[in-house]
Amino acid sequence: MKNNITLLIIFLFFAQFLSAQAGLEKWVKGQIMSEAIPLEGINIINTSSKINSISDQYGNFSIVAKEGDVLSFSAADYESLRKIINKQEFKLGSIVVNMTATSVELKEVIINGNSEISAENLGIIPRGQIKLTPAERKVYTATSTPTDALLNYFSGRTKMLKKEVELEKKEVLRAKLEYLFEDKYYIETLKIPEELIKGFQYYCVEDAGFASSLQSKNKTMSMFLIVGLASNYNQKRVYGK
Structure with missing residues (x-):
């Protein structure tokens, strides 16, 4: 009888331990991509705890969650997505999310085959403008005028921003490799x-x-x-x- 009571106590303790582990929360890191391109400004919310986060320029984010929690991802130009954090993802503390850009149905437009229609010809963007990444735009802004260039050079900001450009390039390459x-x-x-x-x-x-x-x-x-x-x-x- 005494042995049975001991076994019952051990069983109840073990069950309580497993229950506590199942409810354990921790920081989970993730990256959001679309066709191997990191997505910035994606809203993430843990639907269980209502904790929210937002992705940075490299598509990275961190959020407190536990195994089985449902994360909701949304942005204006992408289809909303809900993801359950599985056991393996929670154990590693890392997830990767792929989002799909929303498709916009356009009315049929008949174009003259001899006309040259482009964003530059329509005046939407300046002719010959170089497309810059978010990190490259920061470097351009920091060096766009002689005064800014001088101040940012001596403060070390330009050097730091150029390092961010290199990191951004490597992150994009790693994302391509991942797929x-x-x-x-x-x-x-x-x-x-x-x-x-x-x-x-x-x-x-x-x-x-x-x-x-x-x-x-x-x-x-x-x-x-x-x-x-x-x-x-x-x-x-x-x-x-």
Whole structure:
């Protein structure tokens, strides 16, 4: 009888422990993409706790959540999305979300085949204007006038902003790489542990040759180079060399 009571107490304690673990909350990091492009300004809300967040210029965000919580993603130009945080995502503390741009139905327009219609010809944007990324626009603003250029140079802001441009370029490349190969390829073929895949991707985009193959969309070359990079990465990881 005494043993039965002891077992019952242990069972109740274990059940309470599991219940507490199931309700555990922590910071979960994520990245929001659309066709390998990071999305800035996406609204994220945890529908369970009503905690909200917003993605930065690299598509990154952080939010407090627990396993099983439903996150809602919304923005003016993208289809709303709801995602449940599964056990693996909660364990890793990281999720990746893909959103789809909303399609706008346009009325039929008949265009003269000989006319040259473009945003530049219509005066929507200046002719020959260079398209800048968010980080590049910050550098341009900081150096657009002699006074700004001088002040930002000596304050170190220009140097910092140029570093942001490089980081932005690498993040875009890593996002492209993320969709080039499935996790199964990293784990089974390249022998990269699942929890180190993202770190290995950053390691790859640091290599100039591999980065060039990604930019030129040369998948054959990327597949060739990534094997050697994986070998070097695993050697450093195991032997510290």
